[in-house]
Amino acid sequence: xxxxxxxxxxxxxxxxxxxxxxxxxxxxxxxxxxxxxxxxxxxxxxxxxxxxxxxxxxxxxxxxxxxxxxxxxxxxxxxxxxxxxxxxxxxxxxxxxxxxxxxxxxxxxxxxxxxxxxxxxxxxxxxxxxxxxxxxxxxxxxxxxxxxxxxxxxxxxxxxxxxxxxxxxxxxxxxxxxxxxxxxxxxxxxxxxxxxxxxxxxxxxxxxxxxxxxxxxxxxxxxxxxxxxxxxxxxxxxxxxxxxxxxxxxxxxxxxxxxxxxxxxxxxxxxxxxxxxxxxxxxxxxxxxxxxxxxxxxxxxxxxxxxxxxxxxxxxxxxxxxxxxxxxxxxxxxxxxxxxxxxxxxxxxxxxxxxxxxxxxxxxxxxxxxxxxxxxxxxxxxxxxxxxxxxxxxxxxxxxxxxxxxxxxxxxxxxxxxxxxxxxxxxxxxxxxxxxxxxxxxxxxxxxxxxxxxxxxxxxxxxxxxxxxxxxxxxxxxxxxxxxxxxxxxxxxxxxxxxxxxxxxxxxx
Amino acid sequence: xxxxxxxxxxxxxxxxxxxxxxxxxxxxxxxxxxxxxxxxxxxxxxxxxxxxxxxxxxxxxxxxxxxxxxxxxxxxxxxxxxxxxxxxxxxxxxxxxxxxxxxxxxxxxxxxxxxxxxxxxxxxxxxxxxxxxxxxxxxxxxxxxxxxxxxxxxxxxxxxxxxxxxxxxxxxxxxxxxxxxxxxxxxxxxxxxxxxxxxxxxxxxxxxxxxxxxxxxxxxxxxxxxxxxxxxxxxxxxxxxxxxxxxxx
Numbered sequence: 001x002x003x004x005x006x007x008x009x010x011x012x013x014x015x016x017x018x019x020x021x022x023x024x025x026x027x028x029x030x031x032x033x034x035x036x037x038x039x040x041x042x043x044x045x046x047x048x049x050x051x052x053x054x055x056x057x058x059x060x061x062x063x064x065x066x067x068x069x070x071x072x073x074x075x076x077x078x079x080x081x082x083x084x085x086x087x088x089x090x091x092x093x094x095x096x097x098x099x100x101x102x103x104x105x106x107x108x109x110x111x112x113x114x115x116x117x118x119x120x121x122x123x124x125x126x127x128x129x130x131x132x133x134x135x136x137x138x139x140x141x142x143x144x145x146x147x148x149x150x151x152x153x154x155x156x157x158x159x160x161x162x163x164x165x166x167x168x169x170x171x172x173x174x175x176x177x178x179x180x181x182x183x184x185x186x187x188x189x190x191x192x193x194x195x196x197x198x199x200x201x202x203x204x205x206x207x208x209x210x211x212x213x214x215x216x217x218x219x220x221x222x223x224x225x226x227x228x229x230x231x232x233x234x235x236x237x238x239x240x241x242x243x244x245x246x247x248x249x250x251x252x253x254x255x256x257x258x259x260x261x262x263x264x265x266x267x268x269x270x271x272x273x274x275x276x277x278x279x280x281x282x283x284x285x286x287x288x289x290x291x292x293x294x295x296x297x298x299x300x301x302x303x304x305x306x307x308x309x310x311x312x313x314x315x316x317x318x319x320x321x322x323x324x325x326x327x328x329x330x331x332x333x334x335x336x337x338x339x340x341x342x343x344x345x346x347x348x349x350x351x352x353x354x355x356x357x358x359x360x361x362x363x364x365x366x367x368x369x370x371x372x373x374x375x376x377x378x379x380x381x382x383x384x385x386x387x388x389x390x391x392x393x394x395x396x397x398x399x400x401x402x403x404x405x406x407x408x409x410x411x412x413x414x415x416x417x418x419x420x421x422x423x424x425x426x427x428x429x430x431x432x433x434x435x436x437x438x439x440x441x442x443x444x445x446x447x448x449x450x451x452x453x454x455x456x457x458x459x460x461x462x463x464x465x466x467x468x469x470x471x472x473x474x475x476x477x478x479x480x481x482x483x484x485x486x487x488x489x490x491x492x493x494x495x496x497x498x499x500x501x502x503x504x505x506x507x508x509x
Numbered sequence: 510x511x512x513x514x515x516x517x518x519x520x521x522x523x524x525x526x527x528x529x530x531x532x533x534x535x536x537x538x539x540x541x542x543x544x545x546x547x548x549x550x551x552x553x554x555x556x557x558x559x560x561x562x563x564x565x566x567x568x569x570x571x572x573x574x575x576x577x578x579x580x581x582x583x584x585x586x587x588x589x590x591x592x593x594x595x596x597x598x599x600x601x602x603x604x605x606x607x608x609x610x611x612x613x614x615x616x617x618x619x620x621x622x623x624x625x626x627x628x629x630x631x632x633x634x635x636x637x638x639x640x641x642x643x644x645x646x647x648x649x650x651x652x653x654x655x656x657x658x659x660x661x662x663x664x665x666x667x668x669x670x671x672x673x674x675x676x677x678x679x680x681x682x683x684x685x686x687x688x689x690x691x692x693x694x695x696x697x698x699x700x701x702x703x704x705x706x707x708x709x710x711x712x713x714x715x716x717x718x719x720x721x722x723x724x725x726x727x728x729x730x731x732x733x734x735x736x737x738x739x740x741x742x743x744x745x746x747x748x749x750x751x752x753x754x755x756x757x758x
Contacts, residue, residue, distance in 0.1 A: 153585075
């Protein structure tokens with residue numbers, strides 16, 4: 001979005017002078033004196049999805065105030081049952097936040113004082129032609145910043161354009177750009193779960209691998225406080241994704257590091273992941289609760305209730321345990337050591353492929369992986385063992401990681417054409433896997449029920465048993481669809497693109 | 510949606526002041542208001558600092574949805590828009606009937622820009638023949654300011670006769686006393702006589718003859734905005750409340 005289409009802007013407080021004195025064409029600016037300051041809390045998700053989408057959510061007094069991307073200021077009572085959008089009281093703000101991830105909590109990112117004011121452009125008759133509602137925000141310890149929301153008057157569109165241009169001329173930037181939160185709150189660091197890594201076609205493979213790893217360790221670390229404080233389940237999810245990406249680089253970029261060191265590093269990152277697995281599994285169960293409900297008749301929901309009560313208990317313990325682990329000195333020393341290793345890179349020992357060009361290595365790895373997938377898929381039939389389908393899923397996942405890692409070394413458009421159908425195929429394979437994994441874990445859960453009183457155990461076992469049956473049925477249904485899904489993915493066009501992009505190593509460029 | 514036509518067959522009775530202040534009170538009490546400035550002499554737009562539009566005089570203006578919606582201007586007050594003067598009254602009744610019809614293009618066009626209105630206030634010119642009787646027919650309320658003098662009594666009677674002659678329901682007529690001077694004995698006597706003659710037609714609220722109202726021309730804003738605590742502002746709010754009771758939500 002360019003500043004020309006924006007409705008919300010932010011400017012440094014120094015811009016107020018020009019904003020309120022310099023005429024905009026024939027129209028004169030006029031400032032209604034700011035109201036008295038009141039304390040505010042700025043709310044956003046950890047990934048700043050509100051700011052990124054050009055919105056701002058402020059809690060002041062007992063009101064929530066949302067600046068929408070199209071320039072409305074919505075308000076509603078601030079009282080809420082919890083940290084998620086779903087926990088807000090029904091009202092216009094809640095409705096306008098419906099697009100946010102239901103999994104992400106609204107967090108207080110900072111506090112300060114706010115003074116509301118109004119800037120108008122008036123004509124020679126003293127008539128207001130356009131307005132901007134100003135919020136003069138001073139973050140605690142930060143600089144004063146002006147947030148302006150354009151508010152048009154009917155029939156005065158030109159004046160509104162004038163005011164917009166006036167704001168831009170005075171240094172106004174859209175909310176999504178220019179580090180608004182950093183300006184407001186000293187020491188604020190924006191979170192970027194997918195750091196952009198520039199890769200030149202000729203860059204050495206070892207440098208690319210080290211760049212990716214070095215960029216993802218801080219991503220994992222940024223999530224530690226949220227996991228420890230148990231703010232929402234996405235912190236742990238992102239933490240695990242970052243570590244998994246690192247592990248994939250180590251296993252997929254073959255021969256980039258010395259083999260013995262590669263194995264040692266893989267083992268260390270696997271060890272970092274290990275204590276997180278159970279909590280993540282439990283998070284997934286609890287988040288998917290409604291789906292389980294839908295799978296069983298209502299008469300069997302009692303058993304589910306008991307089962308989920310046990311999950312919640314276990315989750316509570318698992319969270320406390322992981323939080324302790326992350327706070328512990330051993331973990332802190334280990335992750336700091338790994339971060340240092342990939343920052344300084346002095347202790348990294350190159351392997352046989354270290355000096356190969358990134359593009360060249362990417363082509364080879366991607367093409368090989370793709371061929372492997374095609375070979376497995378060619379054998380797909382009613383007799384195919386489940387193990388082969390799992391293998392297909394894992395190869396697809398690796399292919400996807402490879403392609404995403406190396407994407408910057410290729411031209412964008414044709415790459416995206418391949419990623420999309422691959423994603424679709426992965427989704428189908430993912431369902432198959434979920435149904436099968438859930439059966440295994442339900443069986444394990446049942447086997448560990450000996451401490452539960454007899455009567456409860458029976459009820460739980462009935463529900464869990466029924467669930468296993470339904471899940472098995474679903475798994476079979478998904479299985480039958482795999483061959484078709486693969487055929488849709490591997491169209492003549494996909495085959496041609498893979499050949500063009502990766503086999504011949506050129507892009508026709 | 511309610512259509513209120515502010516009308517007097519006599520000039521200089523405080524009709525425009527009433528339109529402007531009522532529009533403001535309706536808007537501040539949460540209704541979305543369109544004030545149509547139909548009286549070239551009254552110029553309620555002037556009180557909102559609007560420049561008269563020169564473009565509105567073409568024939569067929571009220572039939573052309575885009576031209577009409579494009580001519581509406583936002584006032585400095587929330588929820589209060591103004592259709593500036595210089596519109597011809599030809600076809601105005603067609604416009605009013607379209608405002609009532611949810612299926613009309615006009616209504617849809619207004620809804621599309623979130624510009625649908627709860628109240629349409631018409632500041633009418635003081636001439637029955639120019640303003641078609643169809644406007645009276647379309648309005649829910651014909652609000653008539655009356656200065657309590659003998660002459661005003663005659664003009665009000667003429668208006669009532671006009672309604673009867675044209676088969677218009679006289680119960681649409683809601684009169685109120687305007688520019689009332691408390692110290693004038695004649696004012697008091699006339700008001701008592703008129704209330705007795707048409708007991709159901711007169712509202713209780715009365716607008717005083719006040720310097721604040723005169724100064725509207727200087728401030729160029731409603732009294733209810735510039736001097737909300739004044740007697741005049743209070744009187745306009747009372748008029749609004751009483752009107753709301755009579756016409757319903």
